[in-house]
Amino acid sequence: MxxxxxxxxxxxxxxxxxxxxxxxxxxxxxMPTSKDTPKRIVFFMQNQGFDPATCIPEGMKRSGSLAKVKLPEPISPLEPYKDRLHIINGLHGIHTSPSHSAFFGALGGYRGSDGVPPSASTIDYELSKILPQTLLPHLCIGMDSIENMRTKPTIATLSASGAGQPIFMHSNPNHLYQMLYGGISxxxxxxxxxxxxxxxxxxxxxxxxxxxxxxxxxxxxxxxxxxxxxxxxxxxxxxxxxxxxxxxxAPKVDGRYTSPEHETDWHDVLLDLGISSLTSGITNTLTIGSGRGEIFGAWKGLGIEQQGHNLGHMEQPGNPIWIKIRQYNSRMLVRIIEALESIPEGSGTMMDHTLIVYTSNNADKQHTSGANWPVMLLGNFDGAFKTGCFTQLDGKRPINSLYATLLEAAGVPCEHFNMNEKLARKFDSGSGPLQELLA
Incomplete structure (x- = not known):
């Protein structure tokens, strides 16, 4: 006691x-000053894996343009935005031992496991320190079944500010709204x-x-x-x-907050709050955990009765259940893009200075070795990244190299993110950023 x-x-x-x-x-x-570059970044982490067949256009085996190809059905809502899309295949995360989930290791690039504290900071936190400072440098939101979100309104599984220092994500939109907008309510x-x-x-x-x-x-x-x-x-x-x-x-509070019919009602309003935190300037680093980095998750609002671990044992390509989930994710990404595009910034819009990183905390599938870790980028981060293309890598560089690339684009060169020389020699065939991704 x-x-x-x-x-x-x-x-x-x-x-x-x-x-x-x-x-x-x-x-x-x-709040950021006028001399700061107004860059911002969003990480969207879906649990249960991200099968490459659900994002790579049919017939594409080599790197190339997306201009004349059709996006696969699971990510079809992104078709109007494929000129801003960069699909990456062939990164690995073997050293993270993802299996059911890499947990903190997914964004940290190190070995992770259920109940194991983070061994170092994660890339989202590191970028939040580099980007222009805001009222709340880093906001994390987590989406799960309604039962899990109610009984555990905060949970820490994906982000960390250092070794043994997890960052909690918010899952109850009523609590998050009160935190962000209680003073004006x-x-x-x-x-x-x-x-x-x-x-x-x-x-x-x-x-x-x-x-x-x-x-x-x-x-x-x-x-x-x-x-x-x-x-x-x-x-x-x-x-x-x-x-x-x-x-x-501030988003309008409606019945979805206090009387959600399905968990997707809370997912939707949590996304609204995340978007508002970006557009208002409260934060410039947003991490979204769909499934909250674990093996659970539910989408009954999409007409999907199955939930939790069972979803991870289903083949994703051609599966109507996973098509619904991935399309739902893609529509969420579109909502972020449209909101940021609607707000002028500099000579363009907020989206021109933003990067969205979509992947899974589970590499390509449930019970994975992490040998392939597909990623999608949306936006170019103020011209730093190539867009409208597909890049096929050789499987010899880890997700850490992607994170080093993000740091490079943010103005901080990095040879090996969260890797000492011994680990780098074993798991990384190169060093520094992935030049294939940079403009």
């Missing part, structure tokens, strides 16, 4: 982690926001006062938990300070 001190520590850690914030105070959040949402704010303020003050009575050695450790509450309370204050701006982007 937890005593009072243990309860404080657990709550503070969960509060800071659930917002994707470090517990240490030196990293302050700020009315009625019950506003009252809940204020009540939660008062509780967090009181806990921060109480924790700080009680911490002074601890031995010197404990004060430093305890101070990290106090700083966790400061970060959460500070984020709330910063969001409240730009309430007028945020009110232009």
């Amino acid at each position: 937890l005593n009072r001190r243990q309860m404080m520590q657990t709550l503070a850690a969960g509060a800071g982690a659930a917002f994707g914030l470090p517990l240490l105070p030196e990293r302050l959040l700020a 009315t009625g019950d949402i506003r009252r809940q926001h204020e009540a939660r704010s008062n509780i967090f303020n009181q806990i921060e003050q109480l924790a700080a006062a009680k911490g002074n009575a601890l031995p010197t050695a404990d004060q430093q450790r305890y101070g990290q938990f106090v700083d966790g509450f400061k970060e959460v309370n500070g984020l709330r204050d910063r969001l409240d300070s730009v309430a007028g701006h945020l009110s232009k982007f």
